[in-house]
Amino acid sequence: MDSSASKPKRSRPVGVTIVGIVAIAGGVFSLLGGVSVLSGMASGLAALAIIVIVFGFLGLALGAGLLIGKPWARTPAIIVYLASIGLGVAEIVYGGMVGELGGIARIIAGILFPIYLMRSNPKAFFS
8 A cells, every 4th residue: 555645745835945945055154154263264253153053054954854844843943043043142242254144144034933933834734
């Protein structure tokens, strides 16, 4: 018996696609920004750069999980985006030339994306 016949294919909401793509893009930019600080190509705190790199890897993993509809990705994405609000503030205050723009983007995403991911349509997509 084909298990795909018993369960209809879910269509991914456009908002989930947007959040997933932004998470992956943010992950790439976080990795580039963190590495540029650690390599001396940009100014900023090394400890903050390491935290930004960790968030970069999380963004890549969670973005991929969101795009393919993995149920494990939604709740950690909400938590990471909420935590990223504080990181965004720290980037603005301590991040040097790389941090300000990234910090602003992090704060905006940290507010908007969890609100969206808690709505019924995205929640249903991941269940």
